[in-house]
Amino acid sequence: MSFPPCPQCNSEYVYEDQNNLVCPECAHEWDPNAVDTDDVINVKDANGTLLADGDKVTVAKDLKIKGSSQVIKIGTKAVIRRVLDKKDHELDCKVDGVGEMMVTAKFVKKA
Numbered sequence: 001m002s003f004p005p006c007p008q009c010n011s012e013y014v015y016e017d018q019n020n021l022v023c024p025e026c027a028h029e030w031d032p033n034a035v036d037t038d039d040v041i042n043v044k045d046a047n048g049t050l051l052a053d054g055d056k057v058t059v060a061k062d063l064k065i066k067g068s069s070q071v072i073k074i075g076t077k078a079v080i081r082r083v084l085d086k087k088d089h090e091l092d093c094k095v096d097g098v099g100e101m102m103v104t105a106k107f108v109k110k111a
């Protein structure tokens, strides 16, 4: 039994979970029978620029960090680790001085 590599990170350690395939490295789950073109993630920044994994961005407005009094200041740099197929907090980012957090795409600008 062998499965195709993970479409997000190319991991070969994909395993099957019910009808889905699961990647243990980036936690991506997908239906191998789904049509590929339905799977395109269209996430845009504050200027309408498409964002992709690995893009460098800056924060476009002051962002409060949930559950803390810390604020990420406008202009803070971040790197997108992963773009997710969600309604908000689509970006799994590594933010300068803060660390990993989920950020909403429309609150950043591509650097």
Ligand SMILES: [Zn+2]
Binding pocket: 006, 007, 008, 009, 010, 011, 023, 024, 025, 026, 027, 028
């Ligand atoms: Zn993966």
